[in-house]
Amino acid sequence: MSVKTLPDAPGVAEPPAGRRSRFSPGALRGVPHAGLIAVLVIVVAFTAMRTETFATDRNIVNILSQVSVNAVLAAGLTLLMTAGGMDFSMGSNVAVTAAVAAKLLASGQPTGWAVAVALLLGTAIGLVNGLVVTFTRVAPFVATLASATLLDGVALLVHDGNTISIGTRMFALGNNKLLGVPYLLVVAVLVLVAAALVMRFTVFGRDAFAIGGNEHVARLSGINVTARKLVLYGTTGALSGLAGLMLLSRLGSSSPGGTAGLSLQLAVVAAVVIGGTSLAGGYGTVTGTALGLVLLGVVANALNLLDFSSNYQPVSVGAVLLVAAVANEMHKARSARH
């Protein structure tokens, strides 16, 4: 399961207590994300016992590539939420960029041009969110929820009721493999690792923690909070553009009211929150987000393999989110008491 060997959580300094010392339950509690890992292990063990197909290489690669698009979005959102921001429009941004790129490709434009347009458009949308949030003091939740709804509508307008097929253009990104690992998954892992490194080893990343922890202090300490926020929102926008291209290449077409949009966004937010990143800012880990993504992917896959109707999908996401949020709170309360 540990395809993503990410660096350690970039959170507040915890002594790297003996990882995986299985013989003392006390030490196990000190392991970051202990609750999340436990839930994941239980789900995996349960599913592996019930069906043969779950624990095969093929299926595992399948699960991971299915969460790849979400992973790219979640990596950016983890960084942004740690800095106390929020972007509800990433999923809708994906819908718009995918639709525009599809339209360009369908009209015979070169692939490079379509990719550049998608990335720039995504970034521009992110920057607009950032400008609204930083200069009008509207809560990020409200501002980006508005832009999400707006962008969902724009995506519908671009489609004009038709599914736009791109034929075999960008087929390689969506379907080919590098040493048995799909390109999409490679991209997702690279983005996650990059986000983790930024949060852990750069002053930019630490600025995000400082801004999320206490924006006044960050500003007074000489951090250019406005510029940092614009870069963060721009980054989530650019990653949305990238995710749009990934989604488009995987599906081979873009359809109105497709998989992107607000529903995709909610799954991404769920993964980040399950991973323990604070909605109020000041705390977040990419490791947690990766675990959250895998957990949601595994649950969806398990339901599928166990022949549940796909209508149980949202039920499972909601249930997992609730359980994980409760577990996080309990873990926090317990570590505060010790």
Next chain:
Amino acid sequence: MTAKESTDSGAATAATAVLRIRGVRKSFGGAAALKGVDLDLHPGEIHALMGMNGAGKSTLVQVLSGVHQPDGGTVEVDGHAHAGLTVRRARRLGIASVPQRRELAMGLTVAENVLLGDLPTRRAAVRWKAVRQQAREALHSLGIDIDVERTAGSLTVAEQTMVEVAREVRRGGRVLVLDEPTACLSAKDADRIRTLVRRLRDDGVAVVYISHYIDEVMAVADRITVLRDGAVVHTGPAEELDPAGLVRAMVGRDVVSRRPERPAPKDELGLSVRSLSQGRAIRDFSVEVRRGEVVAVLGPAGDAQSRLFDLLSGRQRPDSGELHVDGRPVAVGSIPASLGSGLRCVTGDRRTLGLVPELSLDENLMLADDRFTRRRLHRRDRLARRAEPVRRAYGVVSLTGNPPVSALSGGNQQKVLLGKWLETGPAACFLEDPTNGVDIAAMADIHTLVDDLAARGVAVLLASSSAEEVMRLADRVVVVSAGRTVAVHDITAITRDELVATALGGQPQ
């Protein structure tokens, strides 16, 4: 038992203790916070709990109010022994505490806050007339004069404390824990609080009073218990101790914080503020601080000084005014301009404007400096190496390597805050209440730090509400009231009592 007590309560003496603590022990992750503490609380007595930051006062109070369960020992209420209390049970037994951080619903009225959780209703509809009436009675019975229809957010800190006290008493609080109720208050407001505390005592409440101000404790307490390193080192009637003895009991040694000889200030101006005005909070304020000089701005807390931080740091734009640092003009109302000029403003409100609670000690310590030196990469081991000398110079002590800064005691947090700003090569600095909420030993350390700062040739502007601190540190003092400068004195030309009188009355003399 003392003569005083036996006259108060007649024949029944020791047996009247409403709350007894016996041999309470508590440790957190191996570090012992309380090592077998005994404490008796009697009704109608103000019992001061003294000790340095980290001596175990807060843990003891948290055991009392049921936040923590002791590892050993008993808490006895009215003769019934409990191995530990929960918050709910403590409340039912009449143990209430007013924490340092005011806990009112800021959007609600005073009346609603007083009756919170117990609003009089008729068929689920709130009877507003009765709410106001009962709240008025509750406040009146304690001699508090506050309009019950004001919102809690519009009250001063002192008034908020009073409302909170009234709420707890109305709920049946017989043991009331007040945690530094007069911190950050002006002399006048602190006086009102102390009057209220005496009134509570006369009404038969057992008051636990926590404060760092030695004089205040000597004036208000009937009985003093001193904690040091989690153990009781002294307990007895207040008359048995003099201030020096009290300090010795708290610190374990004599603490000297006397004015040292500092080199004379240089002639050049380090910081000059000209006709700074903003609304009614601060009007035409001017001050000139030479390099190596300490000038204090003294006035009621919440008056001009706290606004000075916002204006000098650039958080807020003044209506008018000029600022010069080292003779160079500095744009007002811009944080980057203020920082770029070499002016360092250290807030008195470390919780909201000083530290990032989630970040580690070292990161907080180097937060500003690392930004000024435009670092790009962050390495934990290198950060620790850079932070080490600052930690040592400022005497920051932590039990475990590098905990989140919120886990430190108040005194240590304050030292981190000072270290963060004063190690960035300041040309001039503004310090707002630099010893806010720190114990007497840390206070002496911080005073020495300020002395060193001035001796290095930094212009220091100090805002304070404590006359003692001003007498100890300042070369000159500017007294402000209602946003206006009312007097300027050389510190050698005024006595402490005159200074207190000026600050209290705030009237031009």
